[in-house]
Amino acid sequence: MTLNLDRYSHLSDATLMLLRVVTGAFLVHGTWDNVTSSERMQEFVVFLTQNGFAWPQLMAPLSVYAQSACGGLLVLGLLTRWAGLVVAFNFVVAVVMVHWQQDFRGWWPALVLVLLGLHFAAQGGGRYALDAVLARRRPGSRS
Template identity: 35%
Template sequence: MLSSLYSLSRFRDFGVLLLRLAFGLQLVLSAWPYMSDPAKLTEFTNYLTTLGFPFPGPGAVVSAYTEFLGGILLILGLWTRPVALVVAFNFLVALLLGHVFIADTYENSYPSANLLVVTLFLAFNGAGAYSIDARLGHR
């Protein structure tokens, strides 16, 4: 039984593709409201202000663009490792500032933690065979 499960490793690149597509789409869709509605960006800026984030206005814009553009690039599998590191840093700041430093509950914190882990997976493993990175010969 278990030995037959090892044959699934031949689909490893397909699994990475699915992860990139689902995760990248999540990033794009969650960032889009901030990109398209100035009121939403103002809400995010105000939230960062309440957390004591330095430069909350530029921080909100950088975070929204990081997620949106990062999501598109991860979907394409273009510059996956550096993009994943930038997005991981974004989620590390979100996790620490928005959850850990304010002693938030685990239930509220784990989505940011999971997003951080997915981006680290992509940074460590790359985009896989079904990507622009693979076409360009990036390893």
């Protein structure tokens, strides 16, 4: 009997895909009301104003549409590294501007999204991503 669980390493591409899809779906779900409702977007503008953001009328839709688009890209595994960087940047800003004064529990959701974004930027989409399909079609390219 082995305790190192190496026999499960073949699942890493599947678990990366699941992590990507769930994270992307979370981002789309979390922004969809702002995308589809001008009232909800205005509430987000007010939230950003209350938290000291510069140009909240610009930053609110920029953040919302970036999160929603990157969520969709993560679900598809398309431009995964770039989407990861954008997600990481967006949530670093959230940590610094909104969660900085909170305790660790307050930081946790945004901090996890920073780390997930960095992971996707470093790892890419994996075998079960459109990035991998496109890379196979281009000789000599990496996903």
